[in-house]
Amino acid sequence: MSTVSPFGTRLRAAMDARGPLCVGIDPHAALLARWGLGDDVAGLERFSRTVVDALADQVAVFKPQAAFFERFGSRGIAVLERTVADARAAGTLVLMDAKRGDIGSTMAAYAETFLRPDAPLFSDALTVSPYLGYGSLRPAVELARESGAGLFVLALTSNPEGGEVQRAVREDGRSVGATMLAHLAEENAGAAPMGSFGAVVGATLGDLSSFDLEINGPLLAPGIGAQGATAADLPKVFGAAVGNVVPNVSRGVLGHGPDASALRAAAAAFADEIRAAVAG
Structure with missing residues (x-):
């Protein structure tokens, strides 16, 4: 059993201290070019180091997108x-x-690969897909509990195609997305101040009052900024669960690079807007 505090406890502390902003590290080719970097391993490393150096003391969470590193093979994984x-x-x-x-x-x-504490890619949390059945995630759930890590399960994603699976209705009359939320509420039962098993719920989805988002765990909310959602939308989308929302911004912050001060200013502006919206 890990001696590290559970992910939910550490995330709550980070959100309270720094605000709830999560910044993606998404070095796709167009963004590397916008920064004046090559679409190669050197550009990848320069980009990633710049983001971490500029924002590591300012944001609660970084969310590296593994695919943008994996496309460069072993050297990208090393970065x-x-x-x-x-x-x-x-x-x-x-x-x-x-x-x-x-x-x-x-x-x-x-x-x-991602949740064993001595693994080279050990992370505080991992996004997972439950669409081979929630029970298929059990090895990840158990290892996350053991290591003090967390999971974010795809539940109601911001991409338009997601609805054909996530809003499909089961024989019991409950949608697939609602079923995933219910499973997560069970995982987080009794956890304080917040459980370690979160859901991915898009900030662009509008009124979600028909879903029970109070899972006693974090809600990763993509869609702020370039995808069209704003901080002001968060209370309308998440209702009473808004205090556990972790808004993710990628292009809205990263597009201000490579200047470190511009990255910091953009992240601070988003964080201030999110704090005001959640408090309001």
Whole structure:
């Protein structure tokens, strides 16, 4: 059993101290070019180091998108390892956005890659896909509990295609997305100040009052900024659960690079807007 505090406890403390902002680390080709960097490993490393150096003392969570590193093969993975290590050493929580999902020993291996404390890519939390059945995530749930890490389960995502699966209605009359939220509420039962098992719920989805978002866990909310949602939308979308929302902003902050002061100013502006909206 880990001696580290559970992820939910550490996340709550980081949100209270720094605000709830999560900044993506998404070095896709267009953004590298916008920064004047090559679409290569050197550009990847310069980009990632700049984001971490500029924002590690300012934001609660970094969310590296694994795919943008994996596309460069082993050298890209090496950059991802350093990025995770540097961010965690600086005191920022790292949520690995890898959206892994499989069954049995394969799911266990994915979990060990990101949630085993001595793994090179160990992260404070991991995004996972439950669409082989929520029970398929059990190896990741168990290892996260053991290591003090967390999970964010895809529940109601911001992409338009997501609804054909997530809003499909089961035989019991409950939608698939609502079922995932119910499972997470069970995982988080009794946890204080907040459970470690969160949901991904898009900030662009409008009125979600028909869903029970009070899962006693964090709600990762993509869609702020470039996708069209604003901080002011959060109370309308999340209702009474808004205090546990972790808004994710990627392009809205990263587009201000590579100047470190501009990155910091953009992140601070989003954080202030989110605090005001949540408090209001």
